[in-house]
Amino acid sequence: MASRPIVPRQHRGEAVVGGGGDQQQKKNGAAEARNRRALGDIGNLVTVRGIEGKPNRPITRSFCAQLLANAQAAAAAENNKKQVCVNVDGAPLLLDGVAARKRAGAPKPPQKKVIVKPKPEEVVEISPDTQENDAKAKQENPENKKKDGEVTAKKKAAAFTSVLTARSKAACGLTNKPKEQIVDIDAGDIGNDLAAVEYVEDIYKFYKLIEHESRPHDYMESQPEINESMRAILVDWLVDVHRKFDLSVETLYLTINIIDRFLAIKSVPRRELQLVGISAMLMASKYEEIWPPEVNDFVHLSDNAYSHEQILVMEKIILGKLEWTLTVPTPYVFLARFIKASMGDQELESMVYFLAELGVMHYATIIYCPSMIAASAVYAARCTLKKTPTWNETLRLHTGFSEPQLMDCAKLMVSFHSMAAKSKLQSVYRKYSNPERKAVALLPPAKSLLPSAALMKTTV
Incomplete structure (x- = not known):
């Protein structure tokens, strides 16, 4: 209950409100x-x-x-x-x-000290509305923005330990590198019915599965009269015949495959080795070419060393031993796909074919499967032409091989390249010294894949 203000008694002679005249x-x-x-x-x-x-x-x-x-x-x-x-x-x-x-x-009365009581502080309760108003005020006031930015920057500052850890990982090469993007190499052939974009991946998966079934094993020890040099001479001669007849690349690789598969299951005398090569090229031409050469053309090329009947008889023998199996994945089947995955120019393509033909001409590459030979030729060609990167995720995906897996076969091909100019077998070297094929045989081999001894010989 509020108290009523007390008015003290007034003395006589003092003025009262409303009284006196x-x-x-x-x-x-x-x-x-x-x-x-x-x-x-x-x-x-x-x-x-x-x-x-x-x-x-x-x-x-x-x-x-x-x-x-x-x-x-x-x-x-x-x-x-x-x-x-x-x-x-x-x-x-x-x-x-x-x-x-x-x-x-009026006269001044005696002054009296007035004590001013401090005003009570107001307690402001923050509501969602006031928070929104504060946010708007910060947006309108640039000084507040600057202060807020300084606070957030201080909060986001990395600790000294985390900075040292990041630098140590970077120095040791342990930083997470951005994942390399894989290129769709078939995107440009969607409208091409002959490219079979819908089935191409399944086709090459099938080739990878069956490439070992038609792959010839090491047979030279089972041949009493034939050695590695004789085989290399035969293949070098067949490269010249292939070029004179202007046959397709598929025919050359299928011819070499037929020869190796036949020699792996039957012993052949030295005098019949060239006959086996002629008959193998005749069969490959019938399989791959629209207008294959006639038997008499091969008789003429062999300088009448073999008759018409002998060529046909050998053809029949080879087909019987191979059980008429001619649809096989040769290195060319994989070369066509891997060259497309490398997305190179005409010079790179010619270098790949040059190294691949040098590889199949030498017997040392028979221990490698066709897909390995093709992938190694692409890798060695990129190293020779100094393409960067030498190997990427797109090539790894389509070839199925990593860079270390290809190293041995690629080094072997580069060594063949380093000896091609001085070799007695010049068919492949002359073929790719032509300007039409960018004269890739004249280029120096990849030094990074050459052993030190071979590197010394090439420099001298």
Whole structure:
């Protein structure tokens, strides 16, 4: 319950609101001036503003409400009115013009120190609306943005230990490299029906599965009259015959495959080795070419060393031993796919064929499967022409071999390249020294794949 303000008893001679006449006011004029200031300091009597002829009145509850309303109205209109600021011991007191004139005419009462109580701090509760307003204020104020950015930057700063760990991994090569993108090599052949884009992957998976079934094994020990040099001479001669007849590349690789498969299962005398080669090329031409050479053409090329009947008899013997199996994956089948995956130019393609033909001409590559020979030829060609990268994820995907797996076979092919210019067997070397095939045989071999001894010979 609120307490009622206590008004002390007034002494005689003091002015009371609403009492006395003009004579009493003149008689006690000096007392009024003194008592008005004193009552104002006490606080229970105030000067009524805007009411002339009324001195002071006691503060009642209704009068307090009226004074509060007047104070609020005066605060709202303080920008439009001229006010006088009177300092009482450092405490400002705002008065209007009438009160200021009255205060100026009255004598100064003794000053009393006014203790100004501190205003209670307001506790602001943060709501979602105020959070949104704060976010808008940060956007509008660039200084706040800068401060926030500095704080977030300090929060995101990496620790010293993490920086040292990252540097150590980078120095040791343990950083995670971005994964290399695999190129779709068949994207350009979608509209080509002959490319068989829908089945090409399944076709080469099948080739990889059956390439070992038709692969000849090491047979030279089972041949009493034939050695590796004789076989190389025969293949070198067949390369010349193939070029004179202008036959397809498929015919050459199928011819060599038929010869090796036949020699792996039957012993052949030295005098019949060339006859086996002629009959093998005749069969391959019938299988691959539209207009194959006639038997008499081969008789003429052999300088009548074999008759027409002998060639046909040997053809029949070979087909019987091979059980008429001529549809086999040769190195050329894989070369066509791997060259496409390498996405090289005409020079790279000619270099791949040059190294592959050098490989199949030498008996040392018979221990490798056809897909390995083809992939190694592509790898050695890229090293010779200094293509970067020498091996990528696209080639790894389509060949099925990694770079270390191809290293031995590729080094063997590069060694054949380094000896081709001085070799007695010049058919392959002359064929790829032609400018039509970019003269790739004249290029220096890949030094990175040559052993130190072979490198010394080539430089001398």
